[in-house]
Amino acid sequence: MREEGGVPFKGKTSLVVGGTAGLGFEIARKLLELRSHIVIMGRQKEKGEAAAAALGDGVRFLECDVGDVRRVDAAFDALADRSELHFAVNNAGVTGLHAPIRRMEPSDWDRLISVNCSGPFYCLRREIALIRRAAGGAIVNVSSCAGRLAIPNQAAYVSSKAALNILTQVAAIENATDHDGGFAVRVNAVAPGPILGGMNTAERLAANPEGSRRKIEVTAMKRFARPEEVVDSILYLLGPGAGYITGAVLDVDGGYHAGKF
Numbered sequence: 097m098r099e100e101g102g103v104p105f106k107g108k109t110s111l112v113v114g115g116t117a118g119l120g121f122e123i124a125r126k127l128l129e130l131r132s133h134i135v136i137m138g139r140q141k142e143k144g145e146a147a148a149a150a151l152g153d154g155v156r157f158l159e160c161d162v163g164d165v166r167r168v169d170a171a172f173d174a175l176a177d178r179s180e181l182h183f184a185v186n187n188a189g190v191t192g193l194h195a196p197i198r199r200m201e202p203s204d205w206d207r208l209i210s211v212n213c214s215g216p217f218y219c220l221r222r223e224i225a226l227i228r229r230a231a232g233g234a235i236v237n238v239s240s241c242a243g244r245l246a247i248p249n250q251a252a253y254v255s256s257k258a259a260l261n262i263l264t265q266v267a268a269i270e271n272a273t274d275h276d277g278g279f280a281v282r283v284n285a286v287a288p289g290p291i292l293g294g295m296n297t298a299e300r301l302a303a304n305p306e307g308s309r310r311k312i313e314v315t316a317m318k319r320f321a322r323p324e325e326v327v328d329s330i331l332y333l334l335g336p337g338a339g340y341i342t343g344a345v346l347d348v349d350g351g352y353h354a355g356k357f
């Protein structure tokens with residue numbers, strides 16, 4: 097990928113998996129402002145089409161449940177039919193019920209591992225193949241501070257995000273140089289702390305005041321992230337300022353992972 101006048105995203109195609117709501121929608125909006133061509137993927141058709149229309153003209157929505165490899169492959173086949181790919185953000189993710197391992201349902205474990213860990217793997221294999229054709233492309237996986245330290249009662253979420261971190265690093269070192277006729281692809285992750293909006297709707301926060309208070313208490317900066325603070329770190333990792341960064345898991349967590357005190 098050759099940059100146009102120092103504008104890395106202009107005229108390039110960016111995919112946001114899970115771009116139909118919350119953080120993913122904000123990432124897509126920012127990339128669109130930077131004049132990238134945008135493709136968003138999400139599970140729900142109506143919601144996805146409405147999100148694409150709300151973002152603006154030319155934004156393409158592809159329906160895809162990332163936990164189902166056949167649907168992922170079908171969506172990427174449709175993407176590749178009509179465009180190249182330069183940048184990808186694997187943002188789709190879900191949380192589960194809070195319960196100790198002894199009371200967890202295997203189905204809840206399977207669902208979270210499937211969406212949060214297998215999903216990014218199914219997407220990465222297709223994204224890497226496409227982006228390796230474009231010199232200088234990059235991928236960011238959206239992990240979580242929950243993948244950095246053990247948290248009781250969230251075994252599946254924490255494990256899925258910890259696995260995503262190491263998957264990011266494997267993908268990074270496999271694609272760090274040009275080889276086999278393809279270009280290098282930088283692959284990094286962000287590990288955000290609690291973000292306002294998205295999964296943390298006002299209703300959900302109000303429904304669990306103790307949980308909301310705990311999230312602030314365990315964060316050194318004693319506040320939630322504003323969505324744009326996380327978006328900016330993702331854009332940084334995608335862009336040329338991070339040209340020598342690959343395999344990093346960037347904590348964007350208000351000091352959550354720095355230490356407990």
Ligand SMILES: NC(=O)c1ccc[n+]([C@@H]2O[C@H](COP(=O)([O-])OP(=O)(O)OC[C@H]3O[C@@H](n4cnc5c(N)ncnc54)[C@H](OP(=O)(O)O)[C@@H]3O)[C@@H](O)[C@H]2O)c1
Binds near residue numbers: 114188292
């Ligand atoms: N919010 C936080 O405090 C926080 C903190 C740390 C990390 N994160 C991570 O940040 C990411 C985004 O979180 P968010 O709060 O913005 O979530 P959100 O508002 O619930 O949005 C999730 C997005 O992912 C899509 N999605 C969910 N399951 C999917 C599936 N099986 N296949 C395809 N798309 C799917 C949703 O679309 P559909 O509804 O159509 O499926 C939606 O576009 C997640 O990976 C989450 O783990 C969030």
